[in-house]
Amino acid sequence: MRVEFRLSGSGGQGLLLAGITLAEAAIYAGKNAVQTQSYGPEARGGSSKAEVVISDEEIDYPKATDPDFLLALTNDAYKTYGPMMAKGLIITDTSVTLDPAIKARTVALPILSSAAEKVGKKVVANMVALGVLGGLSGVAPKEILKKAVVARVPKGTDELNVKALEVGLELAAQSGAASK
Amino acid sequence: MAETIKLMQGNEACTMGALAAGLQFYAGYPITPSTEIAEMCSEELPKGGGKFIQMEDEIGSIAACIGASLTGKKSMTATSGPGFSLMQECIGYASLCEIPVVIVNCQRMGPSTGMPTSPAQGDVMQARWGTHGDHSVIVLAPGNVKECFELTFKAFELSEKYRVPTFVLTDEVIGHMREKVVMPDPKSYKMPQRAQPSTPAGYKPFEADPDGGVPLMAPFGKGYRWHCTGLFHDETGGPTGKPAKADALLRRLDRKITKNIDEFTDYFAEGLEGCDVAVVSFGSSAMAALSAVRRARKEGKRVGMLRLKTLWPFPDAAVRKLTASAKKIIVPEMNLGQVALEVERVVHGSAEVVKLGKVNGELFHPDEVYAALKEAF
Incomplete structure (x- = not known):
């Protein structure tokens, strides 16, 4: 089965790293994964989008065509990609203003504030988001997600990032929106 | 080391392919979306005694690669459309002087500065005809990350064997895409080796079978004395204006590629x-x-x-x-x-x-x- 993720927000939020880590976790779990990205010419800021496609089969087309999960961490990202959502679930940060015209199933979670308050560092919001996506999609078990995080984050920050992942997994569990 | 499974980026795979083929020299000027190649070469090359130089621009980059190649080092640069445009003059020089060099062009939207972070495939004709005059080049186009590795490796094989500039034409999507790659055991690859003369005595740097032969290439700095010029030249390397010599040279350069086309025609069907x-x-x-x-x-x-x-x-x-x-x-x-x-x-x-x-x-x-x-x- 092909599962598609779109991670969107602003440049510098670390969504690319979250996407890479998610793809790597899927590979550790024995699946195929492709990760692509699109971003503007700015060094920081601007819009940023990472996509991950995970499948048990060969992946011929690498981009998300009808995402199963859209992560939108900013209002701009939500407004840009929310209306394109058909079958999938939208996951926004609670700071995003929801639009009743966007009909796809939506869950708002305190991703950015949890990074700051529960982990103590705003910059690990990407790993909180990874935990949320991993938890809701079930593409890789917790231990494998942990292994992927430790393999990709800068040395010495493992503990902080793994804690962020766990906070994300907890948010996913409490949301009641996990895939069956 | 046996096979390894990795989540690998296209640009990373190009670099790995080059290193597997024995890359020893990289000169480049970073440009989106190719920059990861320069970045990785700067890190990896010195570990194996190779050299990485960041040049002042792309003209300097290709010129430095040509110089390094003349000393016998396998050389590569990577760029995107605007940089590839700047390299064209020296590509002609490398083609006429039969100097092996590999260029990865990770294409972006053009012309001009265009859209630096967006994919395009607008350099197909430029890759073939970008420099002036009839000339020979080989252009390979990977269709996934694994092929970035394989075809960059192959680019070195062909460039060294036929003494011809060889390009790996990718694009922003292929270059930046990460996918699961099963990497073969590095020992399973046979590193390409340039054919060299055995003695300086009587060495003629451009002596070869007129029907598409490839002359033996002596490395600069090893006791061989030869002249390498962008003027039309005869077997000795000295410039010539003789119509018969000019005709023979250009036809041999063309023939050495067209004659062997079956060896490097590759496709997926x-x-x-x-x-x-x-x-x-x-x-x-x-x-x-x-x-x-x-x-x-x-x-x-x-x-x-x-x-x-x-x-x-x-x-x-x-x-x-x-x-x-x-x-x-x-x-x-x-x-x-x-x-x-x-x-x-x-x-x-x-x-x-x-x-x-x-x-x-x-x-x-x-x-x-x-x-x-x-x-x-």
């Missing part, structure tokens, strides 16, 4: 046997195309896919074969029909060629190719 409609594509466009072709085939349509891994010299024979059954050939590419022009030339009216060009800085969606397929039936 699926469902071509008896197909009514064929799709010809390359690089990242081919990923959308293949997805659409498979969908149409599941619905019982007789449609086949030909993905070119060698772009130049153009694989005429493989394309001509399509007309055995295909009445229509669709060519999706992120330009206004550069490969389609070649397909038209080859099929010469025996099949209808449908140009499917996309130039908005975005990769094709499979639906777009599928819609063209539906229309073709």
